[in-house]
Amino acid sequence: MQRIGVFVCWCGNNIAATVDVERVSEILSHEYGVVYxxxxxxxxxxxxxxxxKTAIKEHNLTGIVVCSCSPRMHEATFRKTAEAAGLNPYMVEIANIREHCSWIHKDREEATAKAVILGRTAIAKLLLNTPLTAGEVGVTKRALVIGGGIAGIQTALDIAEAGYEVDIVEQRATIGGRMAQLDKTFPTLDCSACILTPKMVDCAQSEKIDILAYSEVEEVKGFVGNFTVKIRRKARYVDETKCTGCGACMNACPSKKGLNEFNMNLNTRPAIYIPFAQAIPNVAVIDPEQCLKLKTGKCGLCQRKCEVGAIDYTMQDTFIERNYGAIVVATGFRISDLKYFNEYGYADNKDVITSLELERLMNAAGPTGGTLLRPSDKKHPKVITFIQCVGSRDISGCGKPYCSKICCMYTAKHAMLIREKYPDTEVHVFYIDIRTPGKNYDEFYRRAVEQYGVDYIKGMVGKVYANGDKLMVQGSDLLNNEQITIESDLVVLAAAIEPEPSVRRIATMLSASIDTNNFLTEAHAKLRPVESPTAGVYLSGMCQGPKDIPETVSQASACAAKVIGLLAKDKLKSNPCVSHSDEMMCNGCGTCANVCPYGAITYIDKEFRLGGGKTETRRVASVNEAVCQGCGACTVACPSGAMDLKGFANKQIMAEVESICKR
Amino acid sequence: MQEINEKYEPLIVAFCCNWCSYAGADLAGSSRLSYPANVKIIRVPCSCRVNPMFILKAFQRGADGVILCGCHPGDCHYTTGNYYARRRMTMLFDMLDYLGIERERTRVEWVSAAEGNRFAAVMNDFAAKINELGENKRLEDLRCKN
Incomplete structure (x- = not known):
């Protein structure tokens, strides 16, 4: 039998002016279970x-109802008060008689009557409350960063700086990501490699960072503070510990037909290769699709050339398992497929290229050594036309509905760089809108127009077609209200960006939610932008939405701060208002796990005693209290009524309904 | 309608999710936007916590209208809870319709934490509708009447 205390607050005049508080406390004192x-x-x-506190002690109260302001305001306060007096903090209920009563009603009779009902309802709920204790779990002081681009690198460096161990898992053979492919960066035009490669080296040299390149996350188990991750280390066919990155194997390799992914397939590379000169780890990798030895068994030239004996054709994928407290997703982006945009002739004309291909063509380490040449005939282009928003802001369903955000700025950068390096080149840009918010961004764009004389044309392009060795770009000039055709040598498409496709698999493994565009969803769009709704999973960089480098780095560091905040804790306190399953009623059907947005429900085989020495083993749902966030979706989905939510139990809400409906 | 005596006051139960709608109701309060006193709010963590049984129970115990408020689609604190709620309520409302409970007696509304005025407007509108419909006798269990 509970001993309930009721405390009616006047809130100065806020409540007392419209609610007869004396009468409310007098009426509620006669309620069942109320002793004070x-x-x-x-x-x-x-x-x-x-x-x-005094009343709790003097009257041996087992629970209290405070009739006051909103529980969103002072529930925490009164829970602490109760706890200080030796009561379980979850034996406190609040009747909201200010925001939901005194402030909105003018009639004193009416407001008093409502306050009594609200108080009674809180009492009815409290009668069914049970003391709850927050669980505690330990934290593994190690973080996993999935993706080794600038986002992953920055996050890892910041976490390592704080003294925690970090592993970077990168699917490609080197870290560096997209930023390593870029030539110059806006708006300062400093060379991308010059600012990125020192950070890559820092990662390699840090004692706290372990780079697992050419690896993929295979399986994730566990929950915040206690993840266990299985990582596939793909066979490189080169021993990372022995290879010195001398490059002798690359020169020896007779198969040189593999397309160079780092150069956006604009040239070829040997079957054994180091992705680029500053790769980290600076270790060769064999492309099994191209290697003669692996394909036919005949060759082995590179093995003979290798002085340190690093090459092993028998190497297999290996698996490692490690424990982490936090996981950061930094999987980045790629250029979206242009197959639905035949009007731009990307598939048919070699001289219609994407902006990322142009980056490689202009890069000193690129296929042309930094001289801008047309891919088809290696001639200098004299007229270059840029087309913006190719596949971005497209609601037809062929492209992406969002703005890719970085294209306006990098197109201005490309136009400016070309005009600076080759002043005799004519540069046209077709745009729908120019979007340049950001520090020094609009100034940068204006410089491209005013100082460098780039011809910006507001309008869309309808068609690009070849005419001899020229490309005819047909479009509309909206400001002059005319149709124009520009005879160009090179056409550059600012293709929409999209999340790296592997992110879907990773999101599923982490039960991190993903939106219709495959971007990961943040816990709160404004206030928790670097956390995923799944506890212990954080988002860094483009996987969350389009971003430029400064934004990516800011988010990466913010993400690291959140991870450090988690790893700094020895124990995590969990919200005790979580679901639990009544194993006697559960039939293991699996419905609850399907609706759980957090992957908190797993199934275990449990032995039940049937009496008479007999036992039976059944599959039952088991809720991981550290992962459950207490939404209650499973409680309603459960067909046998085995799932219930602590603190908001079926019985409690039913009691509230009954209390309100009592006339 | 004529049978309703003058003292008839409709009884409305409102389920509000903790993160958006309950906060919206709080904002309506702090903005002093009034709505009828016969609307009584029950706080739930998420709109998906509302079991159709709760709504049936309310009608059985003599509620004249039940309204479920949650975060706007896409804004759910628990990511997908309000979608579950929407689907469940669609099914429940179909069933209630079959049982002869007027469609207007139940409602799902999305109210954000910033929409105090919307909360009050929704409640005023709903209460007015229930007033028009009068007492709900269909599911009421007379044994529950004192």
Whole structure:
């Protein structure tokens, strides 16, 4: 039998002016289970809280109802008060008689009657409350970063800086990501490699960072603070510990037909290769599709040339398993497929290229050594036309509905760089809108127009077609209201960006939610932008949405701060208002796990005693309390009524309904 | 309608999710936007916590209208809870319709934490509708009447 205390607050005049608080506390004192009832001017004040504490002790209260302001305001306060007086903090219920009563009703009779009902309802719920204790779990002080681009690198460096161990898992043979492919960066035009490669080296040299390149996450188990991750280390056919990156094997390799992915397939590379000169780890990798030895068994030239004996054709994929406290997703982006945009002739004309291909063509380490030449005939292009928003802001369903965000700026950068290096080149840009918010961004764009004389044309392009060795770009000039055709040598498409496709698999493994465009969803769009709704999973960089480099780095560091905050804790306290399954009623059907947005429900085989020495083993749902966030979706989905939510139990809500409906 | 005596006051149960709609109701309060006192709010963590049984129970115990409020689609604190709620309520409302409970007696509304005025407007509108419909006798269990 519970001994309930009721405390009616006046809130100065806020409540007392419209609600007869004396009468409310008098009426509620006669309710079932209530042994003490009082009212006071300010319950949340020092004196008010003291009054509650004294009453709890003097009257041996087992639970309290505070009729006051919204629980969103002072529930935490009164829970602490109760706890200080030796009561379980979850034996406190709040009747909201201010926001939901006194402030919205003018009639004193009416408001008083409603306050009584709200108080009664809180009592009805409290009668069914049970003491709850927050669980505690330990934290593995190691983080996993999935993706080794600038986002992953920055996050890893910041976490390592704080003294925690970090592993970077990168699917490609080297870290560096997309930024390593870029030539110059806006708006300062400093060379991308010059600012990125020192960070890559820092990662390699840090004692706290372990780079697992050419690896993929295979399986994720566990929950915040206690993840266990299985990582596939793909066979490189080269021993990472022995290879010195000398490059002798690359020169020896007779198969040189593999397309160079790093150069956006604009040239070829040997079957054994180091992705680029500053690769980290600076270790060769064999492309099994191209290697003669692996394909036919005949060759082995590279093995003979290798002085350190690093090459092993028998190497197999290996698996490692490690424990982590936090996981950061930094899987980045790629250029989206242009197959639905035949009007731009990307598939048919070699001289229609994407902006990322142009980056490689202009890069000193690129296929042309930094001289801008047309891919088809290696001639200098004299007229270059840029087309923006190719596949971005497209609601036809062929492209992406979002703005890729970085294209306006990098197109201005490309136009400017070309005009600077080759002043005799004519540069046209077709645009729908120019979007340049950001520090020094609009100034940068204006410089391209005013100082460098880039011809910006507002309008869309309808068609690009070949005419001899020229490309005819047909489009509309909206400002002059005319149709124009520009005879160009090179056409550059600012193709929409999209999340790296592997992110879907990773999101599923992590039960991190993903939106219709495959971007990962953040826990709160404004206030928790670097956390995923799944506890312990964080988002860094483009996997969350289009971003430029400064934004990516800011987010990466913010993400690291959140991870450090988690790893700094020895124990995690969990919200005790979580689901639990009544194993006697559960039939293991699996419905609850399907609706759980957090992957908190797993199934275990449990042995039940049937009596008479007999036992039976059944599959039952088991809720991981550290992962469950307490939404209650499973409680309604459960067909046998085995799932219930602590603190908001079926019985409690039913009691509230009954209490309100009692006339 | 004529049978309704003058003292008839409709009884409305509102389920509000903790993160958006309950906060919206709080904002309506702090903005002093009034709505009828016969609307009584039950706080739930998420709109998906509302079991159709709760709504049936409310009608059985003599509620004249039940409204479920959650975060706007896409804004759910628990990512997908309000979608579950929407689907479940669609099914429940179909069933209630079959049982002869007027469609207007139940409602799902999305109210964000910033929409105090919307909360009050929704409640006023709903209460007015229930007033028009009068007492709900269809599912009421007379044994529950004191």
């Amino acid at each position: 009832s009082t009212n006071y001017q300010f319950m949340c004040s020092e004196n008010g809280q003291q009054l509650i």
